[in-house]
Structures are given as C-alpha cells and as structure tokens.
Amino acid sequence: MKTIGVLTSGGDSPGMNAAVRGVLRAAFHHGLSVCGIRQGYKGLLHEDIVPMKPYMAGGIVHRGGTILKTARCLEFKEENMQKKAADILRKHHIDGLVVIGGDGSLKGAEALYRQGISVVTLPGTIDNDMPGTDETIGFDSAVNTVLQAVHKIRDTASSHDRAAVVEVMGRHAGHIALAAGLACGAEYILVPEVPFSREKLAVSLEEQMKAGRTNSIVICAEGADDGRALGMWLKERTDIDICMTNLGYVQRGGEPTARDAILGGVLGASAVEALTVHGFTHHVVGVERSRVIYTPYEQAEEKRRTFSRPLYDLAAMLGAAQDEFSIE
Numbered sequence: 001m002k003t004i005g006v007l008t009s010g011g012d013s014p015g016m017n018a019a020v021r022g023v024l025r026a027a028f029h030h031g032l033s034v035c036g037i038r039q040g041y042k043g044l045l046h047e048d049i050v051p052m053k054p055y056m057a058g059g060i061v062h063r064g065g066t067i068l069k070t071a072r073c074l075e076f077k078e079e080n081m082q083k084k085a086a087d088i089l090r091k092h093h094i095d096g097l098v099v100i101g102g103d104g105s106l107k108g109a110e111a112l113y114r115q116g117i118s119v120v121t122l123p124g125t126i127d128n129d130m131p132g133t134d135e136t137i138g139f140d141s142a143v144n145t146v147l148q149a150v151h152k153i154r155d156t157a158s159s160h161d162r163a164a165v166v167e168v169m170g171r172h173a174g175h176i177a178l179a180a181g182l183a184c185g186a187e188y189i190l191v192p193e194v195p196f197s198r199e200k201l202a203v204s205l206e207e208q209m210k211a212g213r214t215n216s217i218v219i220c221a222e223g224a225d226d227g228r229a230l231g232m233w234l235k236e237r238t239d240i241d242i243c244m245t246n247l248g249y250v251q252r253g254g255e256p257t258a259r260d261a262i263l264g265g266v267l268g269a270s271a272v273e274a275l276t277v278h279g280f281t282h283h284v285v286g287v288e289r290s291r292v293i294y295t296p297y298e299q300a301e302e303k304r305r306t307f308s309r310p311l312y313d314l315a316a317m318l319g320a321a322q323d324e325f326s327i328e
C-alpha cells in the first residue's frame with residue numbers, strides 16, 4: 001500500500017480533525033502518501049482530491065468541524081455512482097480509504113468495499129449510535145456542551161421559579177440526553193427508548209412544584225418529543241412558568257474535549273494500522289472497554305452500543321421526580 005485517502009462525511013463532530021491528524025501522522029510515519037478528499041462522497045464524485053502534506057496536520061487537533069469539509073450526497077446511494085467513485089479512487093492510485101462519519105457514511109463505505117476498494121470507517125458523530133464501537137468521536141464533547149448550557153439555564157430557571165425544557169440532539173437515540181441528564185442532575189429525562197406520557201409529566205411537574213421544588217430541568221431528546229411543542233403544551237396544561245431551549249447546532253461545534261481528541265487520534269492512527277499492518281479491507285475501527293477493536297462491516301451491528309436501561313433507571317432515581325411519568 002502506497003497511498004491512502006481520507007474523507008469526512010455526514011454531520012460534523014468535534015474530534016474529526018483530531019482523527020484526520022491521527023491518519024496523517026500515522027500514514028507519514030509508515031512512509032505512505034495521503035490524499036485528502038474534500039466534502040465527503042460528493043467531493044469524491046467531483047474528484048476534489050488534494051495531496052496532503054505533513055504540515056497540514058499541524059494546529060488542527062483542537063479545532064471543531066472538519067478541515068476536509070463534509071457534505072451529504074444523495075446520489076451516492078446509486079450503484080452507478082459508487083462504481084464511478086471506485087474508478088476515481090483507482091485512477092488516483094488510492095489503495096485504501098479511511099471514512100470518518102456516521103451511520104450513513106458507513107453504508108457508503110460498505111458500498112465502496114463492494115466495488116473492490118479497501119475502506120475502513122471511523123465512527124464520527126455526536127449521537128453515539130454507531131455499530132462497532134462503545135463510543136463515537138464527538139459524543140463526549142456534545143454531552144459537555146449540553147452540560148454547560150443546562151447549568152446556565154438552571155440559573156435562570158431557579159431565579160424565576162421555572163421549569164425548563166431543553167431539547168438535545170441524538171437523532172433516534174437518547175444517549176446524549178441520558179449522559180447529560182445524569183451529569184447535570186435533570187429532574188426529567190425524555191428519551192425515545194422509554195415511552196412517556198405528556199399528561200403524566202404535567203401532573204408530576206405540578207406535584208413537585210406544590211411540594212416545594214422551585215425549578216425543574218426536563219432534558220428532551222429530539223427523538224422523544226419536539227421540545228418546543230412539549231413546552232407550549234405544558235404551558236397550556238399547567239400553571240407552571242415554562243421556558244424552552246433547543247440547543248441545536250451548538251452541540252455539534254466547538255473544541256473537542258480531551259476524551260474526544262484522544263479518541264480521534266487513537267482511532268485515526270489505528271485506521272492506518274488496519275489498512276497497512278493488518279491488511280483489513282472492510283472494518284469499523286472502534287473501541288470496546290477502552291481498547292481499539294476492528295470489526296468487519298457485516299458483524300458490526302452486533303457491537304452497536306445499546307441504550308443502558310439500568311443507567312436510565314439510576315438517573316430516574318437520582319432525578320427524584322422521574323418515575324412518575326413513564327407510561328410503562
């Protein structure tokens with residue numbers, strides 16, 4: 001193997017640049033050339049391919065976003081486009097590819113492998129919902145961003161005797177909501193994995209306020225309910241002063257935490273090892289119990305991190321008000 005390619009795809013996440021740096025530094029260490037493919041699969045189809053130099057790995061480890069840029073590319077789902085992309089990679093003498101992205105990007109990587117390309121995938125998403133790993137690059141940073149925001153919202157909620165509904169990202173999973181809710185001591189955590197009743201939530205909130213609680217934090221995963229609509233409904237339904245905040249894209253940006261910068265670096269370097277030292281051709285490079293693991297695409301689903309119900313129940317106990325509104 002002489003030349004590897006690297007691209008970032010799908011939603012950006014803090015730590016992607018640390019992963020790119022890990023790929024570059026490890027590849028140069030092994031005497032390889034590296035081509036950066038800008039804007040994910042879209043850039044690949046447009047041959048937006050640039051030779052990477054060692055200096056390009058400098059000064060990026062702490063930066064959010066991705067220096068390679070990212071994009072969504074619907075046409076890449078078509079087989080003829082995947083074939084075209086594989087031909088482009090061969091034309092540029094790229095013998096192995098590192099894809100850094102989420103679930104969708106992983107499907108794109110699998111498609112390229114079916115076209116005869118060696119391609120390993122690093123889990124890069126804040127949602128922590130990917131197969132083949134316990135943790136994704138960006139998750140810890142997003143949880144910490146939510147935490148900082150909720151601490152500020154709590155100040156206002158407690159000063160005004162309000163309940164605050166805070167909507168957080170996570171797509172179809174409640175990992176961010178659970179981790180952030182636990183860390184900030186949220187009274188209520190709404191996640192898609194545990195059905196809840198708006199009515200029971202309203203009753204519980206009212207009872208808690210009557211019992212002397214002056215403020216409450218309701219962390220609402222985007223997959224569980226629309227935070228704004230829920231807040232409006234609670235305003236109508238109760239006498240409680242409710243405020244709503246959708247944290248939105250602030251969760252995707254910013255400097256990675258130490259944990260994500262380390263994870264990015266370790267997995268970036270491991271991706272190069274996977275292609276060169278181990279000769280892997282179609283693997284997710286992830287972590288299991290803090291150790292790097294390489295899982296073939298067809299087996300990765302077995303290693304998808306599942307929602308931790310025991311942790312949720314613990315959060316419910318610590319949040320004190322929680323178990324009164326679940327509809328289970």
Ligand code: ADP
Nearest residue numbers: 010011072073076077101102103104105107108
């Ligand atoms: P993420 O990687 O963050 O989950 P997306 O779901 O938008 O983000 O996927 C990123 C890109 O991966 C898509 O724009 C598309 O180019 C590619 N992709 C997604 N699903 C598939 C698929 N089923 N087959 C091939 N490529 C796909």
